[in-house]
Amino acid sequence: MPNPGSAMAMGAIQVVIPARDERETIGHVIGQLRRQGLDRIRVVDNGSRDGTATIARQLGAEVLREPRPGYGRACWLGCLDLAPDVDWLLFCDGDGGDPLEELPRFLELIDDHDLLLGDRTATAVGRASLTPLQRGGNRLATTLIGLGWGFRYRDMGPLRLVRREAFAAMALRDRGYGWTLEMQVRAIELALRIREVPISHRPRLAGASKISGRWGASLRAGWVILTTLGGLWMRRVLRRGQRR
Template sequence: MVIDVIIPAFNEEQSIARVLAEIPAGLVREVIVVDNNSRDQTGPVARAAGATVLREPRPGYGHACLAGMAHCFARPLPEQADIIVFLDGDYSDFPADMTALVQPILRDEADLVIGSRALGEREAGSMLPQQLFGNWLATTLLHRFYGTRFTDLGPFRAIRREALQRIDMRDTTYGWTVEMQLKAAKLRLRSVEVPVRYRRRIGVSKVSGTVKGTLGAGYKILWTIFRYL
């Protein structure tokens, strides 16, 4: 099965080359780095490391992911990837875990696979208290209202192309991950989690690292959960 990777990136020039270097050799056909209006050299560094680089000037994690998806879906249908992996560009995830992440899909046991930081090994300080609480609250609400059994809203995830097209993603900012998970539940897609490792990111988080980002993400995640009830 053909696998493509989408990496949304905003000001990740210090980390993006390391992320790209650790993607398992031979597993992936194309890596698309979406430069989300960075003010540094994220794009040139990623291009030099062998990635396809797109420029998305509209700020927002979802905008970047949607731009990457549009690139993947622009291929003729027979050339489109079977699996699309989403991975952050800040080096907090372990790209090598991608091999385990896609296995449930390769074995035809799942349509969506979430890399769970809650189930895996986390470096001390890699997730701030507000992240841990937010994950717990969001996954608890997803279980109550949608019947899911997720432990994380982790951004490291793999999904069948056909499932991603059925989900019809719309969110352009902080609600991206939870929208995918709750829509998968509504469509009765097969969703599983696999443990992934997690470490302190390179640089400062644009979400959990600021009060504005934390409040904005929390509000958008909760709003998204209740919007689709």
Template sequence: MAAVHLDLVLPCLDEERALPWVLGRIPPGVRAIVVDNGSTDRSAEIAEAAGALVVREARRGFGAAANAGLEAADAPYVAFCDADASLDPAELPGLLDPVLAGDADLVLGRRRPTSGSAWPPHARFANLVLSTWMSRRTGVRLHDLGPMRVARTEALRGLGIRDRRSGYPLEMVLRASAAGWRICEHDVPYAPREGRSKVTGTVRGTFTAIGDMSRIFAEVGR
């Protein structure tokens, strides 16, 4: 793993409590790109002190932050992960291996909750609905939208993902499938996050995300 240069994009909005643990779990050979999406806490300072590349994206939205991180990446491989300590960056080698071996083009981390509080029922239900839709559209049995994921950097840029809100992860999967990419899943532990999620922390936020993703299903060609 140390010989492979992988950039890890971490979209970040007020995650000063989680970042020390997240950045401390980065495997050798991986560079952290923390995209500050308008934090009002010390997230950016903590990331810089830990040696991460900090990119500032003023336009609010997960997709805007993720795209800014992708544009800043210069490694041959790129990964994405939430910065809230719910996912462990130490799991990245397991996601990267199928890409390195030529067995997959996009690997999604299938979340396996470590406790009942890690995944609220409304968020779990929303993920089940989205996974069912994704499976039907892609022809691949998928169980999770997979916030932790790995792909080749230039190939991912070439997909032309346009969404800049919460539909970004879904659009990536749908465009990858339409381009003939091989998509697979790899199990990763999923722990309770630090603080409340900006998307799935409330029922309203969850269903707003579903609305965004319904739009992506309609916009991205079958």
């Protein structure tokens, strides 16, 4: 059970879960969050056709509808109209892979950080959960960010906790799968206090991945990495030029 200090921190967290066709797993995810003392749970239904939204609503989650496809678009909708006392945003997937029972380790670090990221590559269980395509995408993204911005991340995973003020300062523009990339790049540019937290990520509990394991989708994801980081680099160059 969370201690009183943890309970207070949990009350200041808004959970955002972008979900599409996660009927078989969304109940598990909501249950895990509730067991950690998290009550502000938003499920953003990103065009599901399997009743994901109905299940989430029956379990007491706030359900928002974003029919236009786009991971970042769903995440963005979930961040609008926040209650005044929300201090943190927690992003997680609806497939049951994120080890939400490990969230107390994130809470131990929130006083000294602005962005906490689950690092799947730091544990044997987490590494085993990644497909070769996911590992390749990770290496590509983290290497390019290291070359372009001088900060080497280990992972680009979905489990992330960001301070509300820091999130607002990021002014994220991407509304697709480049959302997570842009968040991590903007965190570097804003000199935020970043920490990657080792987590024992698992493969999705049920259903099919929208990207990993599918060569066509994975190739498109690789293209997203290249074009997103290229665009962010050009924006950085232009900002530098304007300051001269």
